[in-house]
Amino acid sequence: xxxxxxxxxxxxxxxxxxxxxxxxxxxxxELLDKLIEFTRLHFxxxxxxxxxxxxxxxxGHRAEHRRLLAQITESAHRLQHNExxxxxxxxxxxxxxxxxxxxxxxxxxxxxxxxxxxx
Ligand SMILES: [Fe+2]
Ligand SMILES: [Fe+2]
Numbered sequence: 001x002x003x004x005x006x007x008x009x010x011x012x013x014x015x016x017x018x019x020x021x022x023x024x025x026x027x028x029x030e031l032l033d034k035l036i037e038f039t040r041l042h043f044x045x046x047x048x049x050x051x052x053x054x055x056x057x058x059x060g061h062r063a064e065h066r067r068l069l070a071q072i073t074e075s076a077h078r079l080q081h082n083e084x085x086x087x088x089x090x091x092x093x094x095x096x097x098x099x100x101x102x103x104x105x106x107x108x109x110x111x112x113x114x115x116x117x118x119x
Contacts (some may be wrong), residue, residue: 001049004042005102011035012098016091028087029080035094036072043069046106053116056108064105069098 015031043065049057072094079085 001042001046001106004038004045005106008035008038008042008098011038012091012094019087019091025083027055031086031089032076032080034075036069040069050109053113055112057112059082059110061105061109068101071097 011031011034015028015035018028018031041070047058047062047065050061055061075090075093079087
């Protein structure tokens with residue numbers, strides 16, 4: 001899971017860098033799509049893992065994933081259909097939720113897994 005978190009962080013940095021370097025909107029949109037697709041995949045993998053091991057906080061974690069994904073997809077969609085909206089705001093938002101989620105919500109299952117000798 002940590003590897004996937006690292007890839008998400010990298011993709012976000014890639015997007016930030018592209019924007020700073022004045023990338024074309026289409027290129028930024030592509031990177032954004034890539035990030036969303038990967039996030040979807042990661043959430044799915046994570047939920048599968050938690051489900052397989054009967055993690056008691058799964059329902060809440062899954063709800064949080066759903067909420068985030070809906071929020072990102074919605075913002076990205078709006079952004080991709082309105083060229084005048086600033087992409088930097090979305091990037092800030094993405095970065096914040098990523099840090100919050102990975103460092104708070106995702107941290108809750110690690111110790112539980114260790115206690116139950118998963119891994
Ligand atoms: Fe998660
Ligand atoms: Fe995660």
